[in-house]
Amino acid sequence: xxxxxxxxxxxxxxxxxxxxxxxxxxxxxxxxxxxxxxxxxxxxxxxxxxxxxxxxxxxxxxxxxxxxxxxxxxxxxxxxxxxxxxxxxxxxxxxxxxxxxxxxxxxxxxxxxxxxxxxxxxxxxxxxxxxxxxxxxxxxxxxxxxxxxxxxxx
Numbered sequence: 054x055x056x057x058x059x060x061x062x063x064x065x066x067x068x069x070x071x072x073x074x075x076x077x078x079x080x081x082x083x084x085x086x087x088x089x090x091x092x093x094x095x096x097x098x099x100x101x102x103x104x105x106x107x108x109x110x111x112x113x114x115x116x117x118x119x120x121x122x123x124x125x126x127x128x129x130x131x132x133x134x135x136x137x138x139x140x141x142x143x144x145x146x147x148x149x150x151x152x153x154x155x156x157x158x159x160x161x162x163x164x165x166x167x168x169x170x171x172x173x174x175x176x177x178x179x180x181x182x183x184x185x186x187x188x189x190x191x192x193x194x195x196x197x198x199x200x201x202x203x204x205x206x207x
Contacts, residue, residue: 056132058203059172075153084115111148134199142194
């Protein structure tokens with residue numbers, strides 16, 4: 054278990070996640086197949102070439118899901134009760150096959166549950182494209198989790 058208990062989160066803290074991921078065509082294809090999303094902008098190179106993007110886009114929900122997965126070891130691995138919400142989701146720049154992403158999470162808020170037995174933590178998750186020198190933001194969202202408190206704190 055590598056996740057943090059409620060008490061270990063600090064409001065305002067930014068967690069730089071060490072794991073990176075280069076998104077492949079197979080990743081995108083598999084995700085689209087599993088979710089039954091057959092949008093040609095994600096899958097059809099000829100169709101996508103005729104759009105403003107000029108090539109296929111990685112499915113935005115895959116980018117978001119990948120970002121959540123990258124954050125888990127440093128945040129909630131083994132210490133989560135449930136994810137409560139994902140809010141304020143944005144995709145300001147596209148992700149293409151071959152792009153490498155990095156992720157950071159900033160703790161925005163935390164509070165105990167009404168019974169005081171657990172805690173609610175809200176993090177702003179930001180995803181950046183590393184292979185672009187400007188490292189543009191490609192996805193951001195708020196993730197709210199119901200976290201366990203340290204066993205010795207109760």
